[in-house]
Amino acid sequence: MLCPKLAPHLTPMPAQRPVVRLSAALLLAWGLGSCAPSPTSTADTTANSNAPTSSPEAAGSEPELQVVTTFLPITQFTKAVAGDRAEVTQLLPTNIGPHDYQATPDDAQKLATADVLVENGLEMEEFLEGLIDNAGNADLKVVDSSEGIATIRTEDIEGHSHDHAHEGEEKAEGHDHGEFNPHIWLDPKRAMQQVENIRDGLIAADPEGKPVYTANAAAYLDQLKALDAEFNRQLQPFQGKTFVTLHDFAPYFADSYRLQAEFLVDIPEENASPEDVKRVINAARESNLKTLLTEPQAVGNPFSALAQDLNVQVSDFDPMETGGPNSTEPEYYLTTMRQNLKNLAAAFGQ
Numbered sequence: 460m461l462c463p464k465l466a467p468h469l470t471p472m473p474a475q476r477p478v479v480r481l482s483a484a485l486l487l488a489w490g491l492g493s494c495a496p497s498p499t500s501t502a503d504t505t506a507n508s509n510a511p512t513s514s515p516e517a518a519g520s521e522p523e524l525q526v527v528t529t530f531l532p533i534t535q536f537t538k539a540v541a542g543d544r545a546e547v548t549q550l551l552p553t554n555i556g557p558h559d560y561q562a563t564p565d566d567a568q569k570l571a572t573a574d575v576l577v578e579n580g581l582e583m584e585e586f587l588e589g590l591i592d593n594a595g596n597a598d599l600k601v602v603d604s605s606e607g608i609a610t611i612r613t614e615d616i617e618g619h620s621h622d623h624a625h626e627g628e629e630k631a632e633g634h635d636h637g638e639f640n641p642h643i644w645l646d647p648k649r650a651m652q653q654v655e656n657i658r659d660g661l662i663a664a665d666p667e668g669k670p671v672y673t674a675n676a677a678a679y680l681d682q683l684k685a686l687d688a689e690f691n692r693q694l695q696p697f698q699g700k701t702f703v704t705l706h707d708f709a710p711y712f713a714d715s716y717r718l719q720a721e722f723l724v725d726i727p728e729e730n731a732s733p734e735d736v737k738r739v740i741n742a743a744r745e746s747n748l749k750t751l752l753t754e755p756q757a758v759g760n761p762f763s764a765l766a767q768d769l770n771v772q773v774s775d776f777d778p779m780e781t782g783g784p785n786s787t788e789p790e791y792y793l794t795t796m797r798q799n800l801k802n803l804a805a806a807f808g809q
């Protein structure tokens with residue numbers, strides 16, 4: 460799909476490489492002490508037997524694998540798998556969500572020096588396409604974490620009937636979402652598959668790290684499995700009921716726990732139409748909801764008027780598209796999902 464050959468201008472790679480080598484050398488100088496077999500003896504370049512012939516850089520020690528991720532959950536999952544074995548850098552600032560992100564020249568620079576790029580996939584990261592071309596990094600391995608995961612078509616989600624296209628017609632221009640809803644990470648079962656895809660991608664890029672990636676992934680998968688069991692247990696009494704979130708991020712979550720997800724708008728940046736408001740009011744009344752679930756990235760409180768009309772409260776369901784400084788840690792996903800569960804149960808009146 461993406462063709463690096465079309466890149467109009469190549470970023471000069473030789474300028475980048477020494478930076479990577481330098482950081483690896485610094486790491487050696489810091490921590491290893493006597494265990495480091497004289498890092499200064501750079502003559503034995505053949506020691507790195509796996510280095511391809513095109514790479515004269517394998518002097519002394521293997522540079523740490525440089526992995527770039529796109530946004531929060533992808534970073535959380537990738538860090539869980541990588542552990543200390545690779546350096547994981549998130550492309551987006553944590554306080555900016557991926558739906559409307561505009562790439563910067565700095566982003567192209569990050570991709571130019573990276574070994575691996577991990578993305579959510581399903582057109583969540585529309586900014587990547589031109590960006591990968593501009594980075595001009597023919598060696599960059601792109602890991603699509605959505606590979607093989609069962610998807611839900613955007614047009615099959617109730618509430619999209621207000622779009623300009625009628626059923627059976629081509630989708631109208633002007634909406635940001637792709638053919639499939641991209642929010643797979645909010646279903647712990649699908650999140651597990653994403654973690655497996657990321658594990659396999661890192662192993663492909665760094666085969667020697669296989670034991671580390673496999674063990675790290677297994678530990679995190681265990682935690683996701685426990686999370687999923689908790690959700691199954693606690694949401695079981697509410698099967699068939701509808702909950703309301705701000706934007707359209709919950710169809711996979713709902714599907715996984717036999718709930719129905721209703722939403723006010725497609726993407727957080729959008730304004731609600733009168734039909735949107737009507738849909739939400741009906742859903743809230745039918746399921747006798749106690750709260751409507753907004754999200755941290757919302758500007759202001761889009762539910763305040765609605766909640767007042769319905770005489771209900773407003774709390775959060777955090778889709779983790781934005782977050783604070785600690786939000787890139789693997790643990791953050793688990794903590795946030797448990798809080799989401801708590802708020803959701805409260806919305807159903809428990």
Ligand SMILES: [Zn+2]
Binds near residue numbers: 642706708727778
């Ligand atoms: Zn979203």
